[in-house]
Amino acid sequence: MRLHGKRLLGIYHRLLDRYGRQHWWPAETPFEVMVGAVLTQNTAWSNVEKAIANLKAAGMLERDSMLLMPRQALAEAIHPAGYFNVKAKRLHSLCRFLQRHPGLERLDSEPLRSRLLSVHGIGPETADDILLYAFNRPVFVVDAYTRRLFSRVGIIDPDIGYEQLRQGFEKALGADVPLFNEYHALIVVHGKSVCRPRALCEACVLDRHCLQSGVIRRQ
DNA sequence: ACCCAGGGTCATA
DNA sequence: TATGACCATGGG
16 A cells, blocks of 8 residues: 555645644754653653653753763653653663764764664654654654554555555655654644544544544444 | 553563 | 563643
């Protein structure tokens, strides 16, 4: 099942008309983007905001100061974001990686991506968040919302692999950083408010595009 | 009380 | 390679 650019752009414009520009990523620095990307793994953003505020207040929202902080103190600061022991370790891995790789931003996207993936705690989605929103690379971020929305619309197999799906979008849309930035943000906003796991899809602007909306409503 | 959230790693078969 | 357990908080 191939993805078509025109179809994807049609959906994009419906979302944009409905929700407006999102101005992502909600962070002030590339480092803050990376930290947020780790903290939001399987976690509601509202919880991440509290953790980030704690880090800011403690002066820890910077590579070297975060690295100097003991693991347990870091875990305490990010407590509201959940999985705090796991994530404290992952944040330290990220910091050590950044320290080991000065001039990281000069790498091409492919080698940069494989470097990121080699870091403990950075998987495909987190790596792509970082590539797109911290390094402005034309990488389409795939997450649970993306898979749910487009499988409900009926243009992908819900079990399609991450890599296949990502490259499908990138080939269909062409490398376009501002588009990828806005599109992913819109997918998330739409997913949080309307395209939920058991939603009835009543307020869905994709109504006519969405196969499942009718199916779910008829239940 | 239950479900879910802007995933990833590790052990097991 | 493919599942399953595990990590943990907070809002609806």
